Amino acid sequence: MSFPWAEHYAPKHPLTKWIDSRLPLPRLVYNAIGAGYPVPRNLNYFWNFGVLAGAALAIQIITGIILAMHYAAHGDIAFQSVESIMRDVNSGWLLRYAHANGASFFFIVVYLHIFRGLYYGSYKAPREMVWLLGVVIFLLMMATAFMGYVLPWGQMSFWGAQVITGFFSAIPVVGEPIRVWLLGGFAPDNAALNRFFSLHYLLPFVIAGVVVLHIWALHIPGSNNPTGVDVKGPQDTVPFHPYYTAKDGFGLGVFLTAFSLMLFFAPNALGHADNYIPANPLSTPAHIVPEWYFWPFYAILRAFTVNFFWIPAKLWGVVAMFSAIALLFVLPWLDASPVRSANYRPLYRKFFWLLVLDVLVLGYCGVMPAEEPWVRISQFAAAYYFAHFLIILPIVSRVEKPLPLPNSISESVLHGEKAEAAPIGVQA
Known part of the structure; x- marks a missing residue:
């Protein structure tokens, strides 16, 4: 959506003018998340979950890169390498728990994000592409999480891979070849670990790329809002910064507090005890759950x-x-x-x-x-x-039969009072 009343980036300092003329990154940031991006003035805290999902993805990528430096994708030593990370690597226990629980928190905020979209109709025109890219991100997350769950090579990791990939064999004709191709053999082993490890490392960066497209698609029609009414003019919007950066900052603080409580006081609450037993193809767990x-x-x-x-x-x-x-x-x-x-x-x-x-x-x-x-x-x-x-x-x-809609966003916020456009932030 084009906002004719939006402020555009106009650098003042000679250095910022020189940078902007050759690499317009400051202008991009200003127009994407700064005062140059007007957003509906009635967004509530359910609109925090996009930023929280981005923070969770950053945690996963950073901790995952460091963990990959110490992990060994081999059936004989994968389990021992994870235990070595926990016991011998400096702060390894913190990295491993942050990565494992970060996946759970990532899914928590994404599920809330999806149900928020369902409630407020964020999938409706003209935001169909935003929704479709979001579903692609969700699918990529599920694939990444499944392969990551296999890597510790505990009992639940091994048998989870065995059971889930086994369902592909139900597909007529091509099912069994697909399963063998996924595993690199007829059962989970070294080849499966190598495949899953490489894809688990790669897919978060693919997710990050789709997130960029997701945000890009969002900036074309603009954000939805709790009323679902389209923006009518400058009186219906406020600059993203500082109004929603402050709101997102508060939400991020709550998120990190909850994440820290889980990380330090209940790091294994969302895991399964059987995954602390080394993988044994000859011993099937009593109850296999993902x-x-x-x-x-x-x-x-x-x-x-x-x-x-x-x-x-x-x-x-x-x-x-x-x-x-x-x-x-x-x-x-x-x-x-x-x-x-x-x-x-x-x-x-x-x-x-x-x-x-x-x-x-x-x-x-x-x-x-x-x-x-x-x-x-x-x-x-x-x-x-x-x-x-x-x-x-x-x-x-x-x-x-829907209820009567407000004539504008400002009417729903101010209940009939006169609306004024919010001041635009000071330009760089």
Whole structure:
């Protein structure tokens, strides 16, 4: 979106003029996150999660690079190298725990970011590309996290790789060759460790590149807001700096405080005890579970127990698991409502909270053993998940009667008082 009232970078000092004329990096920063980028004046703290996800990605990349200097991707010594990092490398325990828990915090803020987008309709036009790139980031995160979970080469790492890659063999004709190609053999071993380690190291930088595209796509239409009403003029916006840099700074402080509490007082709370046992191909754990952020999709995967139309239940589970994410790609075209925010969609809001509850139920079923009543509950929960997007949402978007929208963002903020444009920050 072009903001004709936005201030543009105009360097004053001869040195900054010289730099800007040859490498316009100061201008780029000023227009992207500075006073030259107007944003809606009514953004709440749910708009902090983009910055928090960026901070979590930075933590993962920095700690991951240092850990890679000490890790050995070999089946005979991978587990011992991780223990050596914990015990012999200076502050190695801190790096390892920060990396492991940083992945969990990364997924926490991304899940909150996704559900915020679902609630406020941030996937609707003209922000479809922002949403699609966000789903790509989510998929890349899941691939990176899965391969990272294998690297410690504990019992849960080995058997998680064995079980998850084994589901590819359910795909007719090409499934088994794909599984062998992924593992570099017929079972997880040195080749799998090398493949997973190299891809786990590479993908965070790919994620960083897609994040740049995500932010770029966001700056074209501008940020959504809690009302879902488009920006009408300068009275509806404030400069990103200092108004939202201060707000993001406070959110970042809360995030780092929670992260530090987990890191220093409960670093293993989100992990699995079996992963402190070296990988043993001859000893299967009693209950194989992935990391917590995969639980809802793992429950969908296991919800299929009966063959349909001569297609194995295992294949139905794989298709359903990938379809649960693929639905997010077509979401902008499933919801036909012209109103974005659930604050003005009372019927949609009820079903949104039912979806949140449903995903939590799926997550709980995903960590429980594959036995009754959890399998039956996960079947009902998986059925509702798909029904929400494919049946309920299209119908609700066409039949519900939205509440009256405010005429402008400033009207919703000031409740009828006269709005004035916020002052623009001092230029560099």
